[in-house]
Amino acid sequence: EAQVTQNPRYLITVTGKKLTVTCSQNMNHEYMSWYRQDPGLGLRQIYYSMNVEVTDKGDVPEGYKVSRKEKRNFPLILESPSPNQTSLYFCASSLSYGGQETQYFGPGTRLLVL
Amino acid sequence: GEDVEQSLFLSVREGDSSVINCTYTDSSSTYLYWYKQEPGAGLQLLTYIFSNMDMKQDQRLTVLLNKKDKHLSLRIADTQTGDSAIYFCAERSSGTYKYIFGTGTRLKVLA
Numbered sequence A: 001e002a003q004v005t006q007n008p009r010y011l012i013t014v015t016g017k018k019l020t021v022t023c024s025q026n027m028n029h030e031y032m033s034w035y036r037q038d039p040g041l042g043l044r045q046i047y048y049s050m051n052v053e054v055t056d057k058g059d060v061p062e063g064y065k066v067s068r069k070e071k072r073n074f075p076l077i078l079e080s081p082s083p084n085q086t087s088l089y090f091c092a093s094s095l096s097y098g099g100q101e102t103q104y105f106g107p108g109t110r111l112l113v114l
Numbered sequence B: 001g002e003d004v005e006q007s008l009f010l011s012v013r014e015g016d017s018s019v020i021n022c023t024y025t026d027s028s029s030t031y032l033y034w035y036k037q038e039p040g041a042g043l044q045l046l047t048y049i050f051s052n053m054d055m056k057q058d059q060r061l062t063v064l065l066n067k068k069d070k071h072l073s074l075r076i077a078d079t080q081t082g083d084s085a086i087y088f089c090a091e092r093s094s095g096t097y098k099y100i101f102g103t104g105t106r107l108k109v110l111a
Helices: none
Strands: A004-007 A010-013 A019-025 A031-038 A042-051 A054-057 A076-078 A087-097 A100-105 A109-113 B004-006 B009-013 B018-024 B030-037 B043-050 B055-058 B061-066 B071-076 B085-093 B099-101 B105-110
Touching: A004 A087, A010 A019, A019 A031, A019 A087, A019 A109, A031 B099, A042 B085, A042 B099, A100 B043, B004 B085, B009 B018, B018 B030, B018 B085, B018 B105, B030 B061, B030 B071, B043 B055, B043 B061, B043 B071, B071 B085
Parallel strands: A010 A109, B009 B105
Antiparallel strands: A004 A019, A019 A076, A031 A042, A031 A087, A042 A054, A087 A100, A087 A109, B004 B018, B018 B071, B030 B043, B030 B085, B055 B061, B061 B071, B085 B099, B085 B105
């Protein structure tokens, strides 16, 4: 079954305590991306990766890091979380081929930073 | 900068057609997407259209694109209660992987 998995699904942490949210896909997709969803703001892209070792900033990259050491994994790292990073986070992967595009989103990670 | 706008709410009766609207600002070659988000779930890609097309139909879904007005719409025929969800439109410029999402339209289907 094609899927994007995220862990953890829920996380409560305190300001300044480093955390990592993992994302993994089993479809061999080259493209992966992280978004945050906040009420009234829709989804905003944090970082994206077009392939292994190729990453770029989205609209709201401040306070986040990513890495893409292997195709299936794209972890999101918060080195020093702050309360304004409390949000719902989604990972996505996609493939464009022959004019067709498929995309899958993970189930989301709800983060609360105290 | 790029911006995507949607109305916040839409309420329709079961069996009627729903039309969800979206405006975008990118004037270059663009992919335009529609997603569905059910409560507590991630987004599901419903359909997409490239900016050189005017219309795309996929079963109950019809996407219409007015390039002159930069207006995109999603029509859902014979709307069912299972269509109740938040619908997002998004744009992506060709050659990039930067997605700009709208704020989402909450569709409520009344039985």
